[in-house]
Amino acid sequence: MRVLITGAAGMVGRKLIARLAKDGTLSGRKIAALDLHDIVPPQAPTLEGVGVTIHTGDLAAASAMERLVASRPDVIFHLAGVVSGEAEANFDLGYRVNLDGTRALFDAIRLAGFAPRVVFTSSIAVFGAPFPDIIPDEFHPTPLTSYGTQKLMGEALLADYTRRGFFDGIGIRLPTICVRPGKPNKAASGFFSGIIREPLSGQEAILPVPRSVVHTHASPRSAVNFLIHAAGIDGSAVGPRRNLTMPGVAVTVGEQIEALERIAGAKAVNLIREEPDDTIWAIVKGWPTRFEARRSRELGFAAENSFDDIIRTHIEDELGGRIAS
Secondary structure, three states, X not given: OEEEEEOOOOHHHXXXXXXXXXXXXXXXXXXXXXXXXXXXXXXXXXXOOOEEEEEEOOOOOOOHHHHHOOOOOOEEEEOOOOOHHHHHHOHHHHHHHHHHHHHHHHHHHHHHOOOXXXXXXXXXXXXXXXXXXXXXXXXOOOOOOHHHHHHHHHHHHHHHHHHOOOOEXXXXXXXXXXXXXXXXXXXXXXXXXXXXXXXXXXXXXXXXXXXXXXXXXXXXXXXXXXXXXXXXXXXXXXXXXXXXXXXXXXXXXXXXXXXXXXXXXXXXXXXXXXOOOHHHHHHHOOOOOOEOOHHHHHOOOXXXXXXXXXXXXXXXXXXXXXXXX
């Protein structure tokens, strides 16, 4: 089996690569080759008997995607994209990467004349307010950000290219992935991770929105599990509605902080400084809150059961099981 990953240098991409390297298989088949693509060189894993090829460049550049799919991978994980805050701040860049780049990849597959499984990472940002208390699978997507609009366009392309038989696509609408390791990025949702990650390391964190904000989260470990499951799921079981809202843990920011206190104590919580940011609040207040995610759960997708579990997963995976004293 040959696997292609776009956005391979990103956080989820790196973790997916590590998981594939550890397992050595995908959907019960041995991985023979990995193609890793990003705007900066992804780090190649050491895999005995597996050919690893690094590709760098602009996703939307002319002919770039034709060269990328020339090896005819069996599974393509399309993770590449400009994150929410940056897509809102830089209109041209967001559409160039998130829409034009996605279309270029999908069309390159079509023109190459093979039909791989394509797993596309979408986002719950495809939904816009006003919302019911719990958002059902049938809720109409009406994004209120450029990022959400770009992802929704990608979903529509994925469904149509799948309908036409150009590839077998599965779109997964990720909740906010939390707690993200490493340094903050330009995502408007970055503070959800920051108010947990920084205090656990003994550092101050900024909270730019009210504690009453409700949001749905899943850990990076769950995000990788979603991708792996989507790569092997039976397309006929999914049906024509190829874009699925993933499960997650819905909590208020205040409940996030309460979970942090239960696990790391009041000292960690005292490192959170509330500093309202009107720009971030303007984006976040239009985001969805709680999801039914019935279809994805019935299809075997699963996430954590509580935000405490998400914090413990971060401590296990990123902090060696220890927190700052």
